[in-house]
Amino acid sequence: MTTTLSQGTVTTWLERFCAEVIAAESHLNELDAATGDGEHGSNLAQGAAAVRALLKDREFGDVQDQLAAVAMAIVNSVGGASGALYGTFFLRLSDVGEGRSALDLAALTEGLRSALAGIRELGGSAPGDKTLLDAIHPAVTELESSATRPADLLTALDRAAAAAEHGRDATASMVARMGRGSYLGDRSRGHVDAGATSMAMLLRCLHVSAEEAGA
Template structure:
């Protein structure tokens, strides 16, 4: 089914598609473990890829073994799995991204661009509140915040879901690339000062991989004619 331009609110993912999307996104992050490990070893403590693998594996287990019937619970259970199993700073921060996304949100059974933007906006705010990082501190925020902004902008401009996700993915990647130019304000990289310049942040890299996976997955749904449209 072709999606017409201009109806950002009308394209949506079903609950099963959201679940598949989360599994796919997790798989893409897990496949990137060697990359994440080498990035994190350069300026961090080298455990970011290992931690993310633990978190997404556990989340996949829960998603596959439980009949989650709301989009909210998919976000929540993914976040809780990360917080409970990963350890380190990443466990709390990536877990908070998903848990805070659905905090005080109405229960939904399908996901469109407006809801996605609203969820991840809350997730972003949750991560900032907990981690105290702002844009420019060489953290996951540097990829996440531009991506969330891109979603909102696409929404305002009444773009369709695919274009919005494509732009968000591009902005996340730009943000990730830009962390190479930054001095770290948090974590082990902080003590490197100027020596961290030239190295990208591992958390921002994971965010970029996640957004690229979301775009790829939804684009594939569209190509297969499986994207829902009302």
């Protein structure tokens, strides 16, 4: 049974997400064009290229060092809100990795809870505003519920990823209240949010990488 996410698995997670973002660049741009500037995929693809280069060229002392470096690579290479939000995600998550070569479920839950709080503070958004928060918020809620019911790491991550995907899909019925989409009013309804899509992708990549490591 897989009980921790090793530093090597964290690398696999990041590499998998980078590959999927680059492959989905056009799709993410298309989603974003419906309510935003149509650059979410291109911006994240730039960040993915920077993270790939970082992972190839550097060794890291612990998980905190690794994730903090990823955060800075994203902030320095991705423009607009996406860079700040994803940079905040990884920087806040990195805090639980200090002195650790692996993360267990409790640490991951704490780190993702902190990442969620950081995104809320930075963007001023709330669940239901049609943002990436609508994917990460239900995922963290699902992880927190694992403390009250038996769940191993893989099961908890699978449930969290599924909750994020459900949250992503739910954005289609929402009216955007943040960013450029907010100017569209009801016309923003009927479109899945690009940020929620990429966040759900990130969390599913986390589950798949953990599952692969435990196979």
